[in-house]
Amino acid sequence: MVPLTWYLLVTAALFCIGLVGALSRRNAIAVLMGIELMLNAINLNLVAFWRYAYAARMDGQVFAVFVITVAAAEAAVGLAIIIAVYRQRRTINVEELDLLKG
């Protein structure tokens, strides 16, 4: 079998790519895509640890299902907010959405 550290390497790389995407893109939807990549990396981490350390019980998969559920809810509400902001301000460039800035 593949050693556990290989899976952890992949999840670390995926998490960092998602982080770079979330922090450096101007479009709000691209930021959301970076966040989804990070959540996917976390899911892969959970399932890898479940398989390699705790496979006799299903707790790892239960956690992963909850992470998927919360990610779905957050994506839905986030995209609704983006659409509402687009209707009001005609832009979804995160640098132009700075009304609260001092």
Next chain:
Amino acid sequence: MQQVIFIVLSLLTLSAAVMVVASRSLFRSALWLILAFAGIAMLFILLQAEFLAFVHILIYIGAIAILIIFAIMLSRGVMDPNEPRFNDQWRLVIGFGALLFVGLVVIMLRIPWPVNIVAVPADAIQLLGADFVGTYVIPFEVASVLLVAALIGAIVIAREH
């Protein structure tokens, strides 16, 4: 053999993730994201979590990716395609990301993980269901309330007035 499959799948997933961040067109980014989701699902199958893999495909590719594509289509027209897609601090962010990756890898390789590879139980799905209504019933109910709240919230926020 399994190692070859793992290397191919992880290269596929990671290159799709890089293309998500670096792609010029937003719609193409969404398609690369779908490929990344599919790669992660195949890694789940490699980890013998088949139920989770198909739930992942169903929710991420079948719902979240479609939501993202709809949002892209409902909010284009004003985004100038010649506008740069990265903000001014992208070099700093990539440096920080690389630093974080190196830090994570160093920490990971030093910890002696308590690896205990046993066979996955044959009635895994029944155990999963029993866990949902047994040990984890409170988070399960809270998750359903969360989904209802997200549903109502998304409809209220995105409504046309």
Next chain:
Amino acid sequence: MYYIQDLFVNIARSWTSWISGFLPLWAVSGVNYLIMAVILVMMPVLATLTLTWMERKVIGRIQNRIGPNRVGPFGIFQAFADAVKMLVKEDVIPTDADRPVFNLAPILIAAGAALLWAVIPFGRGMAAADLNVGVLYIIAIGSMTMIAMLMAGWSSNNKYALIGAFRAVAQLLSYEVPMVLSIATVALVVGSMRMGAVVEAQVVPFVVVLPATFVVYLMAGIAETGRSPFDLLEAESEIVAGYFVEYSGLKFGWFYIAEYGNLFAISAIVTTLFLGGWRGPGVSAVPALGPFYFIAKIVAVVFLMMWIRGTWPRVRIDQMLGLAWKVLVPVSLANLLWVAFVMKLPLPTALQWVLFVVGGLAVLAVALGLLGRAGRRHVASKGMVQT
């Protein structure tokens, strides 16, 4: 004699033992998977060749005409003539179309129709990959079809294609919910998500035991394949072929193959889940009869779908979405709750199944009664003449 009784499985076993003689283990399984993959990919193509002829004949007879009868006896080679015509058409790609996505969309949609066949059991022990989560796999493949439709609509650089893609995805998403709920009901009764287990548990076909589930799944299945009366996605008077309006030649051919492949696959799934799959008289003694019963039942279900197409008018998009969310979801939810409640009662299985039938018919009766009242109220409020 005993070889013929389980003919197909024995052929597979003899073939495997012959090639293991001179190939290493990984190559043996690789060759077997390759052969199974080729057979699976041939299923939608086979479906298109035969079902298009059947459809035109059946619809023709329903409409009091003969249907194609020139190309070969009874017109059975009409599909080949259509295929040749499609192959020699010019391959038009619109300007400013997103080329890689444009070319990839028909491939993905045809792949979705082919992948559905991987978990369907043709006979005892004759499924390509009898997954433990077979029914979940079927729903997950449907979502791949939705992505391919969005890709086709977007990359055509055509507003009407985009609107058609939106409508198609809205229809498919809405009807996925009652589909999942009815499949969950069947999985609950069987106690497993494996397709082989669903067939083996049907001592009495589930169309009798779970009538409301069968009706809901049939309607959701017809809507998922985009057939009439839910074919506003591709009807010429609606949006002129919807999301594949800009495709021509072989690329359109793939969409066509995907549509009939989906029809065949959905009929196969209805047969497996509700009509008993490969079960029939004498199958326990002679398992090789299984695929023949299976194909016969699929043809019956396909005939039912074509009958529905030829008889009922098309519904509007708002009527269709209202049907999914306001009628099918409550019916399937009520049925699921009743089935779950009865399964928890400490009764023998036969009595539980009788209670399922009673509950299912009650749910259907209540739903039809409410629909009838709503229909009469609608007619009275609009002042329309009631026939």
